[in-house]
Amino acid sequence: MNLTVNGVDTTIESGPLTSLLDVLREELGITSAKAGCEQGGCGACTVLVNGASRRSCLTPVASIDGAAVTTVEGLGSPEHMSPVQQAFTHHYAAQCGFCTSGMMMAAQAYIEGGGSDDHEAIQEALGGHVCRCTGYVKIIDAVAAVARGESFDLSVTAAGTAMTNIGGMA
Amino acid sequence: MAVKTGRGFAAIEYPTGMNQNGDPSQAWIKVKPDGRIDVFAGTSDIGNGSKTIQSQIVAETIGVPYEWITYDNSNTDSSPVCTGTFASRATFVAGKAVEKAAENVRQKILEIAGKELEIDPSDLEIIDGEVIAKGAPQKKISVPDVAAAATWGYGELITGTGAQLKPYATIVEPETGKVDLPPHSAISYASCAAEVEVDDETGTVTVTRLWQCYDVGKAINPTLVEGQIEGGAVQGLGLGILENCYPYYPSVEHRGGQFGAYLVPGMVDLPQIDTLIIENPSSDGPYGAKGIGEMANNAQPPAIATAVFDAVGVWVTELPITPERVLRALQEKAAGGGAPKRDGKTVIFDSNLSVNTVGTGIAFGAAA
Numbered sequence: 001m002n003l004t005v006n007g008v009d010t011t012i013e014s015g016p017l018t019s020l021l022d023v024l025r026e027e028l029g030i031t032s033a034k035a036g037c038e039q040g041g042c043g044a045c046t047v048l049v050n051g052a053s054r055r056s057c058l059t060p061v062a063s064i065d066g067a068a069v070t071t072v073e074g075l076g077s078p079e080h081m082s083p084v085q086q087a088f089t090h091h092y093a094a095q096c097g098f099c100t101s102g103m104m105m106a107a108q109a110y111i112e113g114g115g116s117d118d119h120e121a122i123q124e125a126l127g128g129h130v131c132r133c134t135g136y137v138k139i140i141d142a143v144a145a146v147a148r149g150e151s152f153d154l155s156v157t158a159a160g161t162a163m164t165n166i167g168g169m170a
Numbered sequence: 171m172a173v174k175t176g177r178g179f180a181a182i183e184y185p186t187g188m189n190q191n192g193d194p195s196q197a198w199i200k201v202k203p204d205g206r207i208d209v210f211a212g213t214s215d216i217g218n219g220s221k222t223i224q225s226q227i228v229a230e231t232i233g234v235p236y237e238w239i240t241y242d243n244s245n246t247d248s249s250p251v252c253t254g255t256f257a258s259r260a261t262f263v264a265g266k267a268v269e270k271a272a273e274n275v276r277q278k279i280l281e282i283a284g285k286e287l288e289i290d291p292s293d294l295e296i297i298d299g300e301v302i303a304k305g306a307p308q309k310k311i312s313v314p315d316v317a318a319a320a321t322w323g324y325g326e327l328i329t330g331t332g333a334q335l336k337p338y339a340t341i342v343e344p345e346t347g348k349v350d351l352p353p354h355s356a357i358s359y360a361s362c363a364a365e366v367e368v369d370d371e372t373g374t375v376t377v378t379r380l381w382q383c384y385d386v387g388k389a390i391n392p393t394l395v396e397g398q399i400e401g402g403a404v405q406g407l408g409l410g411i412l413e414n415c416y417p418y419y420p421s422v423e424h425r426g427g428q429f430g431a432y433l434v435p436g437m438v439d440l441p442q443i444d445t446l447i448i449e450n451p452s453s454d455g456p457y458g459a460k461g462i463g464e465m466a467n468n469a470q471p472p473a474i475a476t477a478v479f480d481a482v483g484v485w486v487t488e489l490p491i492t493p494e495r496v497l498r499a500l501q502e503k504a505a506g507g508g509a510p511k512r513d514g515k516t517v518i519f520d521s522n523l524s525v526n527t528v529g530t531g532i533a534f535g536a537a538a
Contacts (some may be wrong), residue, residue, distance in 0.1 A: 037429030056287050092393045095401060096217030096227050121374040122439040133402035136437045166230045166457045 001065045006074030016062030020054075021045045023061045032072040032101040036130075042131030046102035047071050055107040072101045075108060083146050084108050084143065090152040091142035095133035103129050107143045117144035128139065171371035175378075178476025179363040184465030186455075187259045187354035197266035197271040199228065201279070201328035205299070205320040207234060207315030208270075209241045210250030213264040218463060219394040220260040224268045226390055226457050232279070233296030234313055250331070259462025262356055263334050264467065265456040268331025269375045278328045283316045285324070336454075356452035356460040358364035361520035362386040362406070362447035365441075368481040370500060373493030375478060377441045380470060385448040387460030392447060395462055399445050402466020405520035408435045409467060410474035411491050 001012040014023050021038070024030045024047070036044035038057045045057040048070040076082035084107050094141060096098040103143065104124060110125040122143045123136075131139065146150070197211040209228050215221040225239040243249055252264050276296060279424060283301035284291035293304050301316060303309035339351040365379040380403050389395040394514045413431040426432060451458025471489050479485050484499035 039429050041429040092397050093219070095219070095397060123440065127437045130434055130436060132402045132405070132434065134397060135402070135404035135439050137400040137443055138397060140437070141442075143183065163390050167225065 001061060003061070003064070003066070004068040008072060012059060014062045018028040020049075020056035020061050020064065020069070023164055024056060024069070030071050030073060033034040034098055034101060036098065036102075037155045040106065041130075042099070042104065043102040043126075044099050046105045046129070048105055048109060051109070051112060053106050054142065054156065070105070070108075071081075072104055075104065083142075083152075084111065084154040087142040087150070088139070089154055090157070091137040091145065092157065093134065099126045099129055099131045099133075099149040103131070103139055107139075110143065112148050115143075115147055118143060122147075171369075172205065173367050173369050174481040175365065175367055176479065176480070177363060177365045178480050179361060179381075180466045180469045180472035180476060181359070181361040182465065183359065184358045184461075184468065186257070186262045186356040186358060186461035187257055187352060188253075189348070190339045190352055191353060192338035193253040193254040193259060193263060194335040195259075195267040196331065196333040197224075197264070197268040198250050198331045199268070199271045199329065200318070201275060201313075201317045203317055205234070205425060206238045206240065206310065207232065207275070209239060209268060210249045211241070211243055211264060211268055212246055212249040213243055213260050213434050214252075215243065215260075216253050218255060218260055218398065219391060220255065220264065222394065223261050223266055223313055223390050224367075227269050228272040230271050230457075231259060232276045232313075234299045238299065245330045250333075254475075258358075258463035260461075260463070261459050262354070262387075262452070262455045262461045265459060266334040266454065269456040270334065271330045272332070274330030274332060276330075276331060278320075278326075279313060279316050282320050282326065282328065282504060283311050286316065286319055288313050289499075296520060298404070312313040315414060318426050338515055344503075346352070354454060356387060357387025357463070358385050358387070358460045358465055359448075359450070360465055360469055362473040363467050364410075364412045364470060364473040364477045366474060366481055368478055368496065370482050370496075372418040373496035373500070374494060375491050375493070377411065377439075379442045380407070381443070381444045381446075382469075383446045384446065384462060384466070384496060385450045385460070386462045387452045387455050387456040388446050388449050390457060390459055395447055396445055398462045398466050399447070401446075402468075403443050403470060404435050404440065405467035406434070406470025407439065407474070408473040409489060410437075414469070414490055414492075426537050498530040 004010055014027050021033055021035060029075050033047050033056050034044035036042035039151055040055045040058045046053050047056045049064050049067050062145050070091055073076055076085050078079050088094060088104060113127060118160055122140050147168050199209050200209055213220050223239045225241045226236060229236040229239050257267040280294050281293040283294055287309055289303050295304055299313050300310050317373045320328050336354055342348055342350045361383045363381040364377060367378055381401055382399050384399050387393055412435060439484050452460045475486055478491055484503050486495045486499050
């Protein structure tokens with residue numbers, strides 16, 4: 001079997017019923033997709049398959065032979081972050097980070113699908129992703145900001161203030 | 171049968187750090203020859219942002235840009251002891267340890283800068299990466315130049331350590347429980363007001379708004395503090411109406427077999443959340459900070475329970491406030507019962523003190 005993973009043509013040695021999640025994590029060493037519930041319930045393993053968001057834990061790799069798979073690593077690099085990655089950084093939309101990869105892939109699919117900055121629409125589109133830390137507020141703010149086409153100055157927080165509140169440091 | 175709206179609030183206080191002390195955190199800082207700062211501390215960042223916050227504290231205390239700081243908490247061999255990230259102590263206790271270490275580093279930088287500038291160190295200050303003579307700002311040397319002088323000229327390593335520990339408190343009067351040392355002196359205060367909609371036909375409770383007011387001593391990084399409060403709000407919402415610590419109703423054979431059987435709040439459950447941060451400084455924490463970790467999800471369940479009473483006039487005295495519990499309480503009330511109770515305890519409640527705040531024209535928080 002073959003997959004194009006983050007733009008790289010890759011031969012897959014795992015068995016046909018191996019989940020895409022295990023192929024990514026165990027065979028290819030791409031660990032951004034997280035093994036959360038492994039029942040399709042939490043969203044942490046979400047990746048893009050031919051541009052659509054998919055639960056990689058429920059996807060036998062044989063069912064997507066030849067497909068293009070995108071993970072967070074394929075969105076951008078720390079030096080050249082994609083708009084979704086910049087927005088998540090700017091809005092402090094991650095805490096422990098376990099849900100973040102899946103959230104960003106779902107956000108990417110939502111934005112590529114022409115999603116608006118309407119909060120209810122974002123809540124509906126990302127509703128299958130569970131986050132235990134953030135209370136979702138800053139994640140929704142981040143996705144809405146990308147939908148509006150905002151650019152991000154990562155030296156200040158989304159609130160427009162300097163990061164720190166002690167002394168005179170900027 | 172109708173959907174009824176209600177509001178309620180709850181106030182809490184919360185201690186930071188271990189109740190009887192004895193929880194050390196330590197830090198070690200060294201300055202590299204180019205003036206960049208390495209911080210070694212054992213505090214694990216579990217998403218609370220302690221790497222960011224402690225780097226900010228080091229940068230501020232020494233007087234160098236935040237970008238110059240590298241914070242290494244990667245292993246317990248090279249990093250000093252930190253008892254851990256729990257009890258809301260990472261900023262309050264471990265942050266104080268890095269502040270003390272950074273102050274020692276600042277003094278060493280001033281000493282070497284004093285030799286280079288031939289000025290007494292007490293007449294120098296460090297501002298944005300430069301050591302400057304007080305009152306004579308043209309006399310200055312950059313921290314990188316001081317670090318280079320230490321390394322290549324004086325044969326010294328600029329380094330500093332810091333530790334924060336309140337020793338164990340011991341009980342000295344068993345009769346009264348009096349202890350010989352006070353606990354960590356950082357009691358935080360917080361309150362939450364909740365607005366709910368209760369369907370008295372189905373018993374469903376929907377939380378529509380949460381107002382959150384938290385005293386954090388000093389919000390060293392306000393956006394991170396806000397993130398803790400918002401996250402705690404939604405956790406508290408879950409504890410209030412969804413999440414069951416004993417989910418095996420009516421017996422263990424009925425426990426959930428799948429992830430989805432434990433009801434954690436999802437994005438669609440998100441109410442409107444308004445956050446207010448209050449700074450009431452502590453004497454022990456770095457820059458007056460207290461902890462904002464565990465307290466963040468304490469006030470919502472009682473606030474929601476009070477709002478449910480405001481909406482439909484029944485007290486649900488067990489959490490979570492499930493549709494079944496709401497309907498049973500309504501049934502009991504209709505049958506003439508309904509006194510608040512909980513497993514052998516009677517909760518005394520004076521309904522004259524409760525103010526129906528919705529739809530009566532009475533301003534929220536005002537007395538009737």
